[in-house]
Amino acid sequence: MALAFFMLFAAGTAALMLSARARQNTDDVVNTLEIRGELREVLSLLQDAEIGQRGFLLTRDSQYLEPYNSARLQIGRRLSALESLVDPNTEQAIRVDQLRAAAERRLQETDATVALGREGRFGEALAIVNRDRGKALMDEVREIVDSALAAEQGRHTERAAKAIASRTWLSASLIGALAAALVLAVLSAQLTRRQFTGMAKRRDQLAALNEELETRVRDRTRELEIAREMAEAEAGRAEYERGRVELLLREVTHRVGNNLAMVSSLLRMQQAKLDDDTARAALETARGRIQTISTAQRRLRLGDDLQSTRADGLLEAVVADLADAALDSASITITSDFEPLVVSSRDATTLAVVLGELVSNAIKHAFEGREHGAIRASFTLQKDGVPTMAVEDDGIGFDEEQDLSSTHTGLGSMIIENLSRQYGGEIRKRRNEAGGTSIHILLPKLKIGDTAGAGDEQSAER
Known part of the structure; x- marks a missing residue:
């Protein structure tokens, strides 16, 4: 499980990195296409300017100056756009600077001949053109453009190879992720099946324990019922014995009280036969004390402890x-x-x-x-x-x-x-x-x- 999770995590991380690299490769390809387009556009504009120049000088028709003027205005913007697309610290930036310098020299020569033609000095302008200096400048521009295009083509080829490699690694990462997911699914299925098997086994064990517990409870309940019946019977016997003891004690105390009362009556009878007042008073006092003890004995009621x-x-x-x-x-x-x-x-x-x-x-x-x-x-x-x-x-x-x-x-x-x-x-x-x-x-x-x-x-x- 840990290995599968590690594989899934590594595959996800690699997929994210390769996806970011693929986006970078795509941006680089777009940059290359834009640079190549700008290079071709600068060369095309220079050629349009040259065509307009030659048409104007040969026909002396000012309509040929329209494409010349249009190209003349766009060349500067295209060169600036090209410079913004190129990394300033590369050889391609040096080529762009060389291209700007060659283009400016070519435009200067073109501007000079067009200016002579506008002044009506077509012979002098054509003489300049016939010296083929403009052709040499255009060849220089084409050489620079071709060199820059070749460099961009090499970069494009290299980036295409990296893109192919990135796609390969991305595919491998996705396959690894799928494999890890499959492993996780298999392991999860096995764990789930094992858990269900364990739950079923524990359920059976619990059912067996419950049945055993119920059996023990029934046996214990039966034992307790028997013990309770025996205790009740014993308590009944104890209560019976206690009642007998209480009855005997009450009977004894009552008889003692009655006997003392009888003694008191005998003393009263003896008192009646005496003529001596002192003796009669002494017997009366003794009889009263015996009567008090008799009353106490007859009214004596013992508590639960019988004491x-x-x-x-x-x-x-x-x-x-x-x-x-x-x-x-x-x-x-x-x-x-x-x-x-x-x-x-x-x-x-x-x-x-x-x-x-x-x-x-x-x-x-x-x-x-x-x-x-x-x-x-x-x-x-x-x-x-x-x-x-x-x-x-x-x-x-x-x-x-x-x-x-x-x-x-x-x-x-x-x-x-x-x-x-x-x-x-x-x-x-x-x-x-x-x-x-x-x-x-x-x-x-x-x-x-x-x-x-x-x-x-x-x-x-x-």
Whole structure:
């Protein structure tokens, strides 16, 4: 392909060069013809001038001067045209100069005889003519013209030979170009055929690969379907086992709650048989704590991980039980604000006990001598991410100096302090704006989980 392109390029380049040379040869031939024509025209005009001169001198008829005058006017223009056609640096230019000089001498002799004839001195004019000087001048002119014509003929012959050679080389170049084009066509046909053959082979290979790929896809799809069916079956079994486990856990927690409720009922029955008020009060306090744990167990709803639960529902149940018990003795309103925070089931029970102690203490001691009161319980996540349990009332408050100097701490306070200490608890107690008591317990070590799964499940169950 590269050789064929090189041949085609070389043939095209040679054709252009030979074409330019052929145009130059054509111009040279035209130049030669023009020079030869001008040479013959100058010689013819000189002969016309000589004929007119002789006719006028022999016949003394002025009509013969017309061709003489016409030739006399054109000879100068023809010589100038001849000089413009000839290369100034050649021998032909020297011949043209010699021709101009000989022509001028011949015209001078002719002009002199014509002038004598116009003066009527025909004898003198004829004597000049008879001396044959004019003939010698004309012979000189003819010799120069013949020499110039011979030179142009030689140039013409040489240029004709070059033109023939150029045509030969041009023909050879065209033949080479045609051969290169033929080679290119053959090579292109072979390459095209090879490409089509390669394309057909690749198409067949691609079809085979597609068929193999489709077979693999079908096999893989079948394997995936079998795996999916097995996974679904396994998931079904796992879901079934999970359901059984959840059911058993709920049954256990419910039974524990019921058993604790039974213990609470037994304590109430025992309390009714006692005459000692102190013992009865102690049993009532113990029964209330057991009831709180029972409520927490019965309302415990585990999340998807079977280890965590949402604290808000459980704490709401504890507060509801305490509110129902408070209605027996006074009109105490209990409100709550519990965020749906997820904690472990063990921590949820502990939080229920702490909240029960806080609310119970508020019910017992915050409203002495009053018939009405309000308690607000909350379990929220602060801005710094620390879970905080708070119980606030609008009761009689507490004596801060006496509270600080007191060496006796009740069992409820000890329970609150000990359980809170498990989570790095910090108990903050103060008198609030309503004159009552506000207790905030900060639990920085209490782990809070994801609120998505457990919260949704418990909301659905409630």
